[in-house]
Amino acid sequence: ESRVGAAVESEALRTLNRVFGYESFRGDQGAVIEHVVAGGDAVVLMPTGAGKSLCYQIPAIVRPGTGVVVSPLIALMQDQVDALRALGVRAGFINSTQDFDERRTVEAELLAGELDLLYLAPERLRVEATLDLLSRAKISVFAIDEAHCVAQWGHDFRPDYLALSMLGERWPDVPRIALTATATRVTHREITDRLVMPKARHFEASFDRPNIQYRIVPKNDPKKQLLTFLKDEHDGDAGIVYCLSRASVDKTAQYLSDNGVAAVPYHAGLDAGTRARHQSRFLREDGLVVVATIAFGMGIDKPDVRFVAHLDLPKSVEGYYQETGRAGRDGLPSTAWMAYGLQDVVQQRKMIQGGEGDEAFRRRAASHLDSMLALCETAECRRAQLLGYFGQEATAANCGNCDTCLNPPETWDGTVAAQKVLSTVVRLERERRQKFGAGQIIDILLGRKTAKVIQFDHDALSVFGIGEELSEAQWRGVVRQLLAQGLLAVEGEYGTLVLTETSGEVLGRQREVRLRSEPAKPERAPRARA
Numbered sequence: 281e282s283r284v285g286a287a288v289e290s291e292a293l294r295t296l297n298r299v300f301g302y303e304s305f306r307g308d309q310g311a312v313i314e315h316v317v318a319g320g321d322a323v324v325l326m327p328t329g330a331g332k333s334l335c336y337q338i339p340a341i342v343r344p345g346t347g348v349v350v351s352p353l354i355a356l357m358q359d360q361v362d363a364l365r366a367l368g369v370r371a372g373f374i375n376s377t378q379d380f381d382e383r384r385t386v387e388a389e390l391l392a393g394e395l396d397l398l399y400l401a402p403e404r405l406r407v408e409a410t411l412d413l414l415s416r417a418k419i420s421v422f423a424i425d426e427a428h429c430v431a432q433w434g435h436d437f438r439p440d441y442l443a444l445s446m447l448g449e450r451w452p453d454v455p456r457i458a459l460t461a462t463a464t465r466v467t468h469r470e471i472t473d474r475l476v477m478p479k480a481r482h483f484e485a486s487f488d489r490p491n492i493q494y495r496i497v498p499k500n501d502p503k504k505q506l507l508t509f510l511k512d513e514h515d516g517d518a519g520i521v522y523c524l525s526r527a528s529v530d531k532t533a534q535y536l537s538d539n540g541v542a543a544v545p546y547h548a549g550l551d552a553g554t555r556a557r558h559q560s561r562f563l564r565e566d567g568l569v570v571v572a573t574i575a576f577g578m579g580i581d582k583p584d585v586r587f588v589a590h591l592d593l594p595k596s597v598e599g600y601y602q603e604t605g606r607a608g609r610d611g612l613p614s615t616a617w618m619a620y621g622l623q624d625v626v627q628q629r630k631m632i633q634g635g636e637g638d639e640a641f642r643r644r645a646a647s648h649l650d651s652m653l654a655l656c657e658t659a660e661c662r663r664a665q666l667l668g669y670f671g672q673e674a675t676a677a678n679c680g681n682c683d684t685c686l687n688p689p690e691t692w693d694g695t696v697a698a699q700k701v702l703s704t705v706v707r708l709e710r711e712r713r714q715k716f717g718a719g720q721i722i723d724i725l726l727g728r729k730t731a732k733v734i735q736f737d738h739d740a741l742s743v744f745g746i747g748e749e750l751s752e753a754q755w756r757g758v759v760r761q762l763l764a765q766g767l768l769a770v771e772g773e774y775g776t777l778v779l780t781e782t783s784g785e786v787l788g789r790q791r792e793v794r795l796r797s798e799p800a801k802p803e804r805a806p807r808a809r810a
């Protein structure tokens with residue numbers, strides 16, 4: 281057994297070295313590969329970027345026959361296959377983007393035993409012709425990527441995945457490996473049950489990155505805040521700054537350069553040559569900062585990235601985790617820093633509403649955003665919240681390495697403040713033809729006679745000046761948190777604030793609103809009750 285194990289391991293390792301050019305396995309990779317090469321089933325939970333692909337690619341290459349990879353990401357198949365071919369791996373795919381001749385060629389290669397890997401969309405396996413084709417070939421392993429798609433109550437449920445349960449019946453001797461980066465404990469069990477893999481060995485990598493310090497600060501002057509953070513804590517360090525738009529990437533990179541930080545921009549609007557140059561400088565040089573849109577970082581493996589900074593809110597916790605995860609691959613202390621404010625919430629909610637996609641797509645985007653907002657607004661350990669999102673438990677209630685653990689935020693009873701905001705929104709909603717955003721509401725609460733307040737007679741409203749106990753920054757914090765908690769919503773292109781179904785519970789005093797204090801020096805301490 282140990283001899284066989286050693287032989288399997290060395291062949292896998294040889295493949296890792298020779299074909300992929302990597303020195304050693306990461307984390308559970310070696311154990312997973314050894315188990316599958318030896319014919320065992322496996323369910324693998326690993327964070328994005330941890331290296332799931334090799335877990336099935338190497339068994340597919342080492343075992344005789346073709347490895348069949350089921351993946352819903354049709355758009356990526358061509359790239360994946362091209363990348364493998366460039367390494368000398370015989371790979372192909374069958375999906376709906378191909379014409380008849382292309383498919384015929386791949387089928388012929390499969391039957392001739394000339395493929396190490398074949399990528400298939402899940403719907404293909406509901407077609408008897410495909411199953412028949414596979415029956416005539418020699419299959420080495422079935423890999424089911426994005427296996428959480430089988431979970432019926434999940435965000436990404438794909439009915440086609442349910443049909444994959446027949447693989448074990450039809451090919452009882454072919455090992456199966458199911459992989460995912462997103463699985464709560466419940467979906468983990470659902471994967472095993474629905475794919476009928478009772479004998480599978482489970483590999484669950486921890487999503488914790490203990491050397492990364494998570495911090496989320498209120499945004500007021502983001503570029504300046506970033507500069508202070510860099511100068512104080514990461515002077516001369518390599519790092520990545522993420523911005524949402526190309527324009528803000530350019531501006532931020534310029535601002536950092538003007539202030540003595542070696543920084544270059546990276547986004548899809550730059551020509552390919554510039555992008556390649558900036559990327560290779562980042563990999564080779566010490567202490568370069570890349571300011572980028574999320575286009576940057578895929579497949580970049582630089583071990584000594586000391587910080588990842590976000591100047592805009594990521595769209596999902598997965599995205600945030602993946603982007604911040606580029607920091608500290610060498611295990612040394614690193615920082616994930618983000619500036620986040622009211623405008624982020626307004627903008628993202630607007631983008632979801634005005635964006636493309638059907639209702640289901642928008643609902644999914646909204647729920648991704650809600651999870652991200654919960655992470656931003658939590659008064660508990662960020663790490664625990666992050667791990668909880670991926671269905672894992674933190675080792676301690678207090679990690680000692682995130683801002684909320686290092687400097688616990690105070691919370692206060694914001695019910696009355698919330699009622700003041702919501703009643704102002706109610707009054708403005710009566711003026712059907714006019715649309716007002718957060719700025720006007722805060723001006724009214726603070727009793728400011730701005731031109732716009734006077735123009736619309738808002739100084740005559742009963743709510744005018746009823747919010748003088750809080751500062752503008754604090755009111756922005758209140759509005760932001762109400763938006764984050766779904767007690768307030770935005771509408772239309774101007775970000776008009778409107779009530780939600782749950783706003784009434786606050787106005788009717790059936791619901792208490794807990795808010796976290798804004799860490800910026802409050803002019804007056806928030807009162808528990810007005």
Ligand code: ADP
Nearest residue numbers: 302304305306327328329330331332333334579
């Ligand atoms: P996942 O599918 O888990 O998101 P990938 O399989 O795409 O991750 O791998 C992420 C990156 O890590 C890829 O660039 C891959 O080549 C690299 N990688 C994977 N395993 C290793 C390893 N053992 N050594 C070095 N790099 C690796």
Ligand code: ZN
Nearest residue numbers: 661679682685
């Ligand atoms: Zn913590």
